[in-house]
């Protein structure tokens with residue numbers, strides 16, 4: 501059986517950071533729909549341009565596009581090691597589509613949906629300070645996770661960094677609204693299936709990692 505672990509939580513709760521660490525420690529493959537969409541935007545295609553305007557407005561990309569992207573990705577052979585879903589599902593129809601996808605395959609099973617519990621006030625400060633390496637994508641933060649050597653990526657040595665265009669205050673407000681309108685109901689959805697685990701996401705990175713490892717191992 502191949503494990504599927506779902507990370508659920510608002511923007512800035514630490515899902516992406518933890519998905520990278522947990523993937524390193526367990527071999528589970530991180531599937532981030534946000535990363536996939538950002539690389540489509542980078543390609544400059546017509547679809548990429550449309551996606552960028554939706555993402556910069558802090559709105560959600562259509563379920564149809566997202567489900568098609570994930571379906572294709574889950575069919576790739578590396579996913580047989582097990583996956584962490586970071587940023588998917590984000591709506592009830594996406595969760596139902598995931599359930600159908602998995603029931604069509606006898607291999608995958610949802611091991612846990614992990615709720616990253618955190619107060620709104622903390623999220624905005626976390627998002628405002630984050631940046632990543634332009635070369636390898638490693639994530640950093642002005643206060644919580646600086647590169648060991650200032651201006652140099654710990655992972656690949658690059659000196660080029662970037663900040664997400666949707667990490668500004670106005671867009672963050674819309675992203676939070678989208679979270680409460682569309683994603684929060686998924687806590688109840690997975691709780692009803694006995695799959696929801698809750699972690700306190702307002703703890704140091706290592707502590708949160710240890711909690712998650714206790715759930716996924």
Ligand code: AMP
Nearest residue numbers: 533534554555559560561566587588590
């Ligand atoms: P993230 O990197 O997860 O914060 O996602 C960045 C943006 O990509 C979101 O604000 C949405 O516009 C879009 N996005 C990512 N994942 C999804 C999803 N599962 N459903 C709809 N839109 C998504």
